[in-house]
Amino acid sequence: MSTPHPLDPLTAAELSAGRALLADAGLVPDSVRFPQVVPLEPGKADVRAGAGTRRIRYTLLDTATGESGEAVVDVTKGEVGWAGWSTDPGQPSYLFEEYELAEQLTKAAAGWQAAMARRGLGDRIDHAFCAPLAPGHFGREDESGRVLRSLTFLREDDGDSPWAHPVEGLIVHLDLTRQEVLRVEDEGDVPVPAEHGRYTGVPARTTQRPIEITQPDGPSFAVDGTEVTWEGWRLRVGFNSREGLTLHQVSFQDRPVLYRASVPEMVVPYGDVAPGRFWISYFDAGEYQFGKNGNDLRLGCDCVGEIRYFPAWVADDHGEPVEIPRAICLHEEDDGILWKHTDLAGTPEVRRSRRLVVSSISTIGNYDYGHYWYLHLDGSIEFEAKATGIVFCGAGTPGQDQPHATELAPGLFAPVHQHLFCARLDVEVDGERTSLHEVDVVGVPTGPDNPYGNAFTWRSTPLRTESEAQRHADPAHARVWEVRSADRVNRLGKPTAYQLVPRPSATLMARPEASVHARATFATRHLWATPYRDDERYPAGERPNAHPGGAGLPAWTAADRDLVDADLVLWHVFGPTHVPRPEDWPVMPVDKSGFLFRPNGFCDRNPALDLPAGDHCDH
Incomplete structure (x- = not known):
């Protein structure tokens, strides 16, 4: 088979070869299934050297005994590593x-x-x-x-x-x-709600006129395998069965920004005390898997414009390759104005923005989740999660107020819940060695330093250890977290940097005594930071399914490791806290959440000064 890039997604040939090697090793009797199959990425040094073999990490489940174990198959060398059946308290994801x-x-x-x-x-x-x-x-x-x-x-x-x-x-x-x-x-004798929940077949409105999005000369991006280049950006697109969409080796103007970016977990805790719901706290990546449930995207619906699709291969329950033909959508879209000024003579100058969009969508039960990475012309990276689908409901007495659920239709109640995503950003701002700072905007007490009471300034606090880096967002102080290079300064003599800009959102609402609090401790902070370790991949641990808790970020950060001039990984928690509305029924309009990762002193000036005015401007 041809040799892919070390960070490319798994191919059908590799999945077939890996399963065959496991079978030859006697590890695939009739009762064994494959709950999770993911690429095991080479170390950073190997990737940069263009070396590293192609390896696959298989989770095996013996359905006859309930035992499970992990195997690593090197499909380049034809070798199988098997450590035996696991005693991990958590369960593999579901088949x-x-x-x-x-x-x-x-x-x-x-x-x-x-x-x-x-x-x-x-x-x-x-x-x-x-x-x-x-x-x-x-x-x-x-x-x-x-x-x-x-x-x-x-x-x-x-x-x-x-x-x-x-x-x-x-x-x-x-x-x-x-x-x-x-x-x-x-328990109980509540009648089943009678009103249907069908959301198709509604007569379509006739007032909309077509909006056509055309690029007669084609898109501005170029694709070589999984590598994408666009307007100063360069990156690799990846996909695996657990995380779904991943980004790799993201650089701007030929300078590194992120080594890897993904959303490796999301927990959905419910706030209802009813017998059928108090225990619900789905881990949609660790229990169900984003990638394995990825959609085959539809042209003109999920994405509009000049589209480039990327296929993905995942393993089914028997370890056989299954293709998602259009798992990832790549396109560019208009994004309003990027900058404008009308000078003293009344002459305007305006430049329109556009953004590169890399997206995928997963359907897990009643909910659908869109993952959208946006690359902007000003050097910013944005992530947006779009939650839609159908809210999960129970039944109750029509017209009765409930403290933990809202009535959406007669007798149909949707409980309060959260969707708490965790992004993993393996940062590489002008190199591996970086430091982390928290920047707040603060008022200055009235006095000699603020004689008129109007002054405010910013305060930068270094976050030097893992314990110091466990932080909450603070919109009242415009809080951001800044990753500064230890090896490069800009023309003003300041370290080049990128800022993580959170959007206001709640953290985990469950009390510390709750089971989900122990299992989803990662969701109790907006920010965690750790030094890079290749085996620290999932914020709730390898197997959150039925796990009693404590794994992942709380376990790793207990060592309180040093973060100064380190190879940093940021873990950012965000997402909607959903008090359902009647307008969310019978299918929910998209609920958006996310964050921004923007340059601060990474560029010496506005990097989009060279944008053309465009023929669409009226001169």
Whole structure:
């Protein structure tokens, strides 16, 4: 097979070769499945030297015993590394086939059938949808190992959207390894909401006229394999089954900015105390996987304009390669004005901005998540998460106020919840050696230094250790976090730098006593920083599924390592805290969140002075 770049996504040939090597080693009997298959990227020195072999990290699950383990396959050398079955307290992410198994077990359970009959729903079993949901971790004696919970929703037919008809208070607890029902909870007699939740088939409005986006000479970017160049930017596009979209070796004006950027985790904790929801706290990357659930994007809908798509290959439950033909969309789009001034003679000068967009979308259950990386002409990098899809609902008494859920339709209640993303930014601002500072804008006390009371200034505080770098955003002081180069200064003698600019958002709302607080400690701060280690990849640890907590960032940063002139990794938490609205039903308009990573003294002046005025300007 041809040799890809060391950071390229896995190919179909590599996935097939890796599985064959595992089979030859006797590690793939009929009962073994592959919950997660990801590339194991070479070390930075090897990548820069153009060396490094192509390796794949396989998570193996023996469905007959519930045991799991990790194997590393070097497909370049044809070697297999196997450390045996793991005793990690967490579980690997779920298999697609386990979703089907969960529904089969649920519908075959006498307790579930009896609960449906008691509620007068016995004749609606055929079209019922039994949602497979991660159980969290609550230390229950009968919930060790590989377990799921299942909630029931009704449909009029198999093509109907089920989320409008929750069967409240019916919870089925499943052991996937033993393939048995642990118990059935049947609490309450709340009627199933009757109003449908269909969101298609609505007569289309006729008032819109076409908007055509054309680039008759083609786009301004160039693509060579996975390497993209555009308007001073250079980067590599990546994709894996867990994180989905990744960016690598991002540089601006031939100077490094980021070695790697991704969103390796998101937790979705619910704030409802009802029996069917108090335990919900999905880890959408670690339990379900962004990449494995990636969409095949549609031209003219998911992306508009002159599009370049990148395919991606992921492994299915049996380790076989599956293609997502259009997993990543690359295009450029107009972004308003970049700069403008009208001089004293009344002569205006204006330059329009455009941005390069690298995006992917994943559908996980009822929600859809768009990941959008924007590269701007002024040297800024922006990330935007777009949450849409269908809000998760329970049932209640119509017209009754609930403290933890809002009524979206008669008797249909959507609980409060959060979507807390964590971005991992392996920064490389003019080199590996950087330092981290917190910059606040502060008022100056009235007195000799502020005789008129109007003065304010900025305060820069070095964050020298991991404990000092555990920070919250502070919009009242315009707080930013600045990564400064240890090796390069600008023409004013100051270190070249980039600033992480957070957008206002809440951190984890759950109390410290809550199970999810221990499991998602990363979400209790807006910022963490660590020195780079190639085995520190996921902020909630390798296996958040059913993990009791403490893994990932809280475990790593307990060492309180030095961050001065270090190879830094920033971990930034952001995302919406969602108090659902009637306007979010039956399908939710996009809820946007994200952050900005912008230059501060990295360039000596505005890097977009050379933009052409453009033929569209009226002279």
